[in-house]
Amino acid sequence: MTQVLPEHPPRHRRWPWSHRTSRASDVLAAITLFVAEAVFFAWSTFTSGMEGWAAQGDRGRIDAATLANIAWMEHFLYALLALAALAALSRAPWTTVSHLVTAVLVFILLIGMQHEWDRGHPTPAPTPRAGYSPCYSGSGTCN
Template sequence: MTYALPEPSPRRRWPWSRRTPRARDVVIGLALFVVEVAVFLLAGFGYGMEVWAAQGEQSRIETAQLAQLAWMQHFFVAVIVCAGLAALFRAPWTVVSQLLAAGAVAVLFVLAQHDYDRSHPDPAPVPSAGYTPCYSGSGRCN
């Protein structure tokens, strides 16, 4: 006796073919948000400890600050990728939590970059070889 195999469904079942159940979506969104906050705080604490351990050695402090900026940039990209995956799986609460996390990381990244740029201004331009300073104050020196 032979058994007939069931016919394959005409529409393939992909994870994004139906919406994620609301309870699972909320739990995953909150858990992912809490994990991201914990990872961000622990990484920030680690870079802060590196700055503290530098004991005023400016090159080590700058290296730690630049490493933290690079890490924050990569973390921001990872949060955006998670938001994209949540959108692909049709999980709206997870998307919202990831976009909130991405917004917070973006604000913190911009503030850290601004702080680093203010503490490291560009050097003043070097005058040309033919420049002669005017000490008279009239502004018409030759």
């Protein structure tokens, strides 16, 4: 005679995206992460500014510090977008909006820094070709 094994009820795993995050924990996480990101960003910007100040006019060190800060801001922006995606996956709308607002603010600051860098370091004028001779008035050597 064969025995029939009883069926076990299916296991219910709680994935982060299976249920919406409670409003209280969502708002608390949004505020906490926003403040932590703001403090982290301010501290990094302050240390970058101090590196530029410590350079004492050495353009190479100042430029290196500025480029390092621009690169850090890009990576911070990517991290913010990844955290926003995780918050959206966890169905936490306030945390998602908080991260997206922070990402927009960092993006605006990043664009401003890159624009300032580009204005302060224009591309040099192209060098003349090998057979170029300047044209002076009355010289008769104009091409």
